[in-house]
Each structure stands twice: as C-alpha cells, then as structure tokens.
Amino acid sequence: MISVIETVGRSALNSSRSFRQTATFTARILLRLFALRTYNSASRxxxxxxxxxxxxxxxxxxxxVAVIFGSLVNGMAFQAIKDLGLSDYLGRLLMGFVVTEVSPFVTVLLIALRSSSAINAEIxxxxxxxxxxxxxxxxxxxxxxxxxxxxxxxxLTMVFLSSLFALVVLAVGLLVSSVIFGTGVDAYLDTLLRSASVLDMILVLLKSATFGFFITLIPIGQGLNASEDLTSVPVAVLNGMVKVFLAIVIIEVLSSVVRFI
Amino acid sequence: MQQGLGEFIAAHRGRVGLVSLTAPLISNLSVWGNIALVPQYHQNKPEREARAETLGLLGRFGMEQVAERRNAGLTAEERFCTMLLRAAMVANAVLVLDRPFSILTTVRAGHSLADALRKVDDLIAETHIFDYSWETERYGGLDVAAD
Known part of the structure; x- marks a missing residue:
C-alpha cells in the first residue's frame, strides 16, 4: 500500500516538475519573442x-494528403447530408468543422510527426x-x-499550412458538391461566405499558432534534457513526442471549450 | 590545466575565440556558416556580406572549395583552420588554443599550426596556447613561453 502511494506521489511530483519546467521555458521564450535584440542576421x-x-x-x-483527405471527408459528409435532407447545413459543416477543426488538427499531426521529432533529435x-x-x-x-x-x-508554418489545407479541402468540396448536389461555383461560394464567422477564423488562426508554438517548444525543451550520453537521444525524442501529443490534445480540448461553451 | 583554462576564459569573457575539441564546429552548418556565425550574430552582418568575407578568409588557406562542406567531411587540418577562422571572427579576439594537437593530428602538425597562426595574425589581438608541458617540443616553429 505504501509503495503504491509512493509511486503515485513520485509520479505527481515528476509531472508537476515537468509542467513547471515547460511553463518557465514558455515564459522565457515569450519574453524573447517580443525582444528586438533577438532578431539578427544569424537568427534570420x-x-x-x-x-x-x-x-x-x-x-x-x-x-x-489534403486532396485525399478532402475527397474522403467531403464525399462522406456530403452524401450523409444529402441522405438526411440537411443540405442547408452544408456551409456550416464546411466552415464550422472542416476549416476550423479538421484542418489545424491534420496539419499539426503531420508537422509534429515530421518536424517536431527532427527538432527534438537535432537539439x-x-x-x-x-x-x-x-x-x-x-x-x-x-x-x-x-x-x-x-x-x-x-x-507561422502552422498558420500557413492550416490555411492551405483548408483551401484545398474547400476546393475539393466544390468538386464533390457539384457531383452530389449539382451546386455551381457561385452558389458554393455564397454558402461558404454565409457560414463564415470572423470570430471562428480568428480562433482557428490563434489555435494554429498555439499548436505551432508548443510542437516546437516542447521538442526543444526535451532535447535539452538529453545528457552527454548518445543513448539519451532516443529517450529525449520519445519523451518529447509523447508530450507533443499530449499538448495537441490539451490545446484541441481547450479551443473547443472556448468555442462551444 | 583545465581549471586554468576555465579561469582564463572567464576573465576574458566576450573576447575569447576558443579553438578546442570541447567547442566543436556546429554540425548542421557548413564551413562558411560556422565562421560567419560570429559576425552574423554579434555584428548583425548580413548573410551575403558575411559569406563573402568568410570566403575571402578561407582563400588565405586555399580552402574555398570546402566552404560548403560540413564538419564530418573535413580533414583534421581543414577542421582546425575552420575553428581558427571562427575564433578570429571575434572582435578584438583573444585567441585561445586548447591542446591544438588534439585537433591537428598529422605528423607535421607543429609546422601547420605555425603557418595557420601566421595567416590570421592580423585578425587577432593576442594568442594563448594551453597544453601539457610534455608537448612543448612540438611547438618548434613557434615562440612559446611556458607557464
């Protein structure tokens, strides 16, 4: 019984230490982000x-990936909308779900898999x-x-690629909706514009930037935790990638809370 | 010796151009990138200008052709010269050579060291060599005062 309590306590202490380290590192980076002297020829x-x-x-x-994903999601969603007779909700589905939720999420997964692991290993x-x-x-x-x-x-990468992903998926959506609903370009654009909300767009850009911040900050922090031993490199990358995944889930949940509650 | 080196570096902080195996070249930068890093960071020198200056300096050693290579692709002598030029980029540099023969491992290392130092003499304010006393003979070509 005592060993269980010890294990739980140790785990809680480790988590709290790790959270404190990340919070301190975040604060230091944020301060430097806004300091003019940070930007010189070498950092550029x-x-x-x-x-x-x-x-x-x-x-x-x-x-x-965007084209394949866009075809699949749009094809399935549009067919379901048609079957249920909810074609009035087409715009809301595209802008409220595909653009604001799916695009940043798929983008952050791709970037985390490719670049976060590389940055973690590099540091x-x-x-x-x-x-x-x-x-x-x-x-x-x-x-x-x-x-x-x-x-x-x-x-910046996250903001740029999330926007690009959304544009590609919306372009594919035009093709799919013209096949399934026989919608023209004008009608499609009109549907999208009527469903677009400025607040949602601001939130999705903020969410993308926040994703970008943490999927680079965490691997850097974990890379710094490596010792002077070569075998500590894979351990640092492993820990970093697990924490990146947790951060993605937490940001996704928090953004949904802000948006829907 | 390591303690003495540490104290010396601390006393001359900001002016030290260190040439040491403990301060290796940055592996994800090319030769010119490693040398240009110091003026790019400290003097905000534009990349193109820093590159041109670096290529000119590499020319002193006949090393222009290795400018794009990275650390792993360099010979011991090329690596040493790159480290030396990087150290010489520090403004009003106090050049600190920490056991240079651990980097320059060739038989003619003593002559190579003397030649290399002569080529960057105009860029450096002072030169200090830290090494073990039993290595003194290898500095034949240099006027060395042992502490």
Missing part, C-alpha cells in the same frame, strides 16, 4: 532554413556533441539563435 538565417524545412519541403506530401544531438557549449563559448545565446527562430517558424 535559422528562421528561413527552418521555415524551408518545415513548411516548404513538406508541400508535395502535404498537398496530396539532443547538439547537446551530446557539446555544440551548445560552442555557442555559449562564443557568446551566442541559444534562446535567441536556436530556439526563438525555430518556434516562430513553427507558428
């Missing part, structure tokens, strides 16, 4: 490279190789040079 180079790796290199795969390897010490010895602040540009790039 890191930002551009990171944006290229995260947002541009993934485009072919991302567009294919852990830099720690193991003493490259972080190199930066320190040359007076280069790792927050300014390594972390803030990556996090900013993660935020």
């Amino acid at each position: 180079t890191v930002f551009i490279n990171q944006f290229y790796f995260t947002a541009v290199q993934i485009l072919p795969l991302f567009l294919i 852990a390897v830099m720690k193991v190789n003493h490259e972080l010490y190199t930066l320190e010895s040359f007076g280069i602040d790792t927050l300014d040079y390594l972390f803030v540009p990556r996090i900013l790039s993660g935020m």
Whole structure:
C-alpha cells in the first residue's frame, strides 16, 4: 500500500516538475519573442532554413494528403447530408468543422510527426556533441539563435499550412458538391461566405499558432534534457513526442471549450 | 590545466575565440556558416556580406572549395583552420588554443599550426596556447613561453 502511494506521489511530483519546467521555458521564450535584440542576421538565417524545412519541403506530401483527405471527408459528409435532407447545413459543416477543426488538427499531426521529432533529435544531438557549449563559448545565446527562430517558424508554418489545407479541402468540396448536389461555383461560394464567422477564423488562426508554438517548444525543451550520453537521444525524442501529443490534445480540448461553451 | 583554462576564459569573457575539441564546429552548418556565425550574430552582418568575407578568409588557406562542406567531411587540418577562422571572427579576439594537437593530428602538425597562426595574425589581438608541458617540443616553429 505504501509503495503504491509512493509511486503515485513520485509520479505527481515528476509531472508537476515537468509542467513547471515547460511553463518557465514558455515564459522565457515569450519574453524573447517580443525582444528586438533577438532578431539578427544569424537568427534570420535559422528562421528561413527552418521555415524551408518545415513548411516548404513538406508541400508535395502535404498537398496530396489534403486532396485525399478532402475527397474522403467531403464525399462522406456530403452524401450523409444529402441522405438526411440537411443540405442547408452544408456551409456550416464546411466552415464550422472542416476549416476550423479538421484542418489545424491534420496539419499539426503531420508537422509534429515530421518536424517536431527532427527538432527534438537535432537539439539532443547538439547537446551530446557539446555544440551548445560552442555557442555559449562564443557568446551566442541559444534562446535567441536556436530556439526563438525555430518556434516562430513553427507558428507561422502552422498558420500557413492550416490555411492551405483548408483551401484545398474547400476546393475539393466544390468538386464533390457539384457531383452530389449539382451546386455551381457561385452558389458554393455564397454558402461558404454565409457560414463564415470572423470570430471562428480568428480562433482557428490563434489555435494554429498555439499548436505551432508548443510542437516546437516542447521538442526543444526535451532535447535539452538529453545528457552527454548518445543513448539519451532516443529517450529525449520519445519523451518529447509523447508530450507533443499530449499538448495537441490539451490545446484541441481547450479551443473547443472556448468555442462551444 | 583545465581549471586554468576555465579561469582564463572567464576573465576574458566576450573576447575569447576558443579553438578546442570541447567547442566543436556546429554540425548542421557548413564551413562558411560556422565562421560567419560570429559576425552574423554579434555584428548583425548580413548573410551575403558575411559569406563573402568568410570566403575571402578561407582563400588565405586555399580552402574555398570546402566552404560548403560540413564538419564530418573535413580533414583534421581543414577542421582546425575552420575553428581558427571562427575564433578570429571575434572582435578584438583573444585567441585561445586548447591542446591544438588534439585537433591537428598529422605528423607535421607543429609546422601547420605555425603557418595557420601566421595567416590570421592580423585578425587577432593576442594568442594563448594551453597544453601539457610534455608537448612543448612540438611547438618548434613557434615562440612559446611556458607557464
């Protein structure tokens, strides 16, 4: 019985320590995000490279996934709407569900799988190789040079790719709705515009940016937790990816609470 | 020796250009990227300008052709020269060579070191070498004062 209590207590302490570390790191990054001195030629180079790796290199795969996903979701949803005689709700389904919920969620999963794991491994390897010490010895602040540009790039990437995903799915929706309902372009656009809400759009952009912030911040934080031992790299990546997944779920739940309650 | 090195670096913080195995090249940056990092970060020098300057400096060592290579693709001598140039990029640099023969592992290492230091002499304010006393003979070409 005592060992069970000890285990629960240890687990609670570890979770609380981990949460505190993440919260402190978040506060430090947020402060630097708004500090002018963070932005110099070196951090701009890191930002551009990171944006290229995260947002541009993934485009072919991302567009294919968006088209396939858009066809499936739209096909199934539109057919169900037609069968149930709810065609008046087509716009609300597209704008309220596909654009605001599905697009950021699928995008964040793809980006987390591809880039969060890479960032996590990169930082852990830099720690193991003493490259972080190199930066320190040359007076280069790792927050300014390594972390803030990556996090900013993660935020912009998420906003950009979520919007692109939504546009592709809506374009596919036009094709599907013209096949199922015989809707023309004007009628389709009119339906979408009537269902669009500015508040929803702001919320979805904020949600995407928040996703981007945490799916880069957490891997960086976990990468820093690696020791000087090579075997600590996979452990750091594993822990980081689990926490990234938890963060995605928490943000999704919180955004739904804000939107629907 | 390590304690002495640590104290020296702390005393000259902000001016130290460290050449040491404990401060390796950044593996996800090219040779020119490693050298240009210091002026890009500290002087906000635009990337294109920093690259041009770096290529000019690499020319002193006949190393322009390795400018795009990364750490893993360099010979010991190329790696040493890259580290040396990176250290020389620090403004008013106090160059600190920490056991240079652990990086320069070739037989002619002593001559290579003397040659390399001569080529960056105009960029450096002071040079300090930290090494074990039994390595003194290997610095034949250099005027070394042992502490």
